[in-house]
Amino acid sequence: MVQLKNDERLDYLLAEDLRIIQSPTVFSFSIDAVLLARFAQVPFRKGKIIDLCSGNGVIPLILSTKTKCPITAVEIQQRLSDMAERSVNYNQLDGQINVINGNIKDMPELLGHGKYEAITCNPPYFVTPSKEVINPNEHLAIARHEILCTLEDVIRVTSRLLKQGGKAAFVHRPGRLMDILTLMRQFRIEPKRLRFVYPKMGKEANTILIEGIKDGRPDLKILPPLYIHTDDNQYSEEVREMLYGDR
Template identity: 45%
Template sequence: MMLVEGERIDRIAGTRDSIIQSQDVFSYSIDAVLLGRFASIPIKAGRILDLCSGNGIVGLVVAGRTKATIQLVELQEQLHSMAERSIKLNDLTNQIVSHQLDVKNLQNAFSHGEFDTVTCNPPYFPVHSNKLIKEKVAIALARHELACTLNDVISSASFVLKHGGKLAMVHRPERLAEMMLVMQQNGIEPKRIRLCHAREDEPATILLVEGIKGGKPGLRIEAPLFIYQADGEYTQRFQQEYFNE
């Protein structure tokens, strides 16, 4: 397997699997691994779709929890290529397939109601006409809603989810109200929320949300996750959930 200049192979936290990353594009962060562990997924059989999949991190984490098939959708060719090679690196070609595809064109590639679970770690930041984005194009596309909006992602997820299927997303806490509204507008009822904080005395920085297509109202707020102790070491709970220790 060939690595492109600037690429490296990293071990995925809490797994035996590896992933190809690059200094030129957005590397995976805590958010993606937490999403892969938070999402409710079919364990023995079923179909899972990961949108805005980047280099495949969420799909690879999810693969360690299930025998279900997993489809990845990523717009950027470079990230799609890295995901494909990471899948081969971990001998997961029989379980995971990566597609280079625009989320907004999902209906042209998949059937209505095809998936049991959809996961997504989307671009976090809306684009304002008066804001100049100075990042590299690949990083800007991963961080900002240049290619797809929150509504694009959720409406596409709703199309491919079966009735009773689940959408799990990670995002920024300040967009919680918007997320819940857009989910309900697309027939997905928010059912679980978890907030993650860097430290116990600091505001949340990571939001995990899961909803059910066609679900009944009833929202559960799960216990918060604190990442660091006062001394800067990881909390025991975070180590258990992130590193499987």
């Protein structure tokens, strides 16, 4: 059994045969998190993995089906980290996934420099707007806007946590691509794989997936495009497999 609070619900991660606690007023994961978890390259048996800005823990849960390595999930909002921890316990993954309620900026000193083979992060996408336009829901505002951490914070911390040769994967918006590439190189994470995600064919890309290697050699590969929907507004075959495990 799992204890649900307020308006929480227990949803399925169908492709992984797992369950996850969600809340419409606190946090529910988006497809971006699923795309990142599927895109990221993680070691299977040897090494340690850390997910920054974990929200309700969806990325560590999905990664647990791809690896036997220990996974650390870091989330600054206590309410969200509590949801993640209860989901981990419900799925009996507490032996593999450790949830930390804390600020990512504190993690290099807390966990050690250069200790991780793989890092994932689905960070807040938007710079902090004026108080007049920011979401009045504190949980959603912090998850979406750079209130408690910036893009530079994310990439700087990632570099400090990564081993030399370790891989870092991010999901973000195309409008921040130049910022991401510049910061990755500034903090010694060489961009290696980039994939543009489109709502459907004929539309502009609205998401990017990018992976880099700590102190890697320059050689950026542009991967084939990923389309979320078909022309008749159904999920594409690739996305259906990610979400439901079928073709």
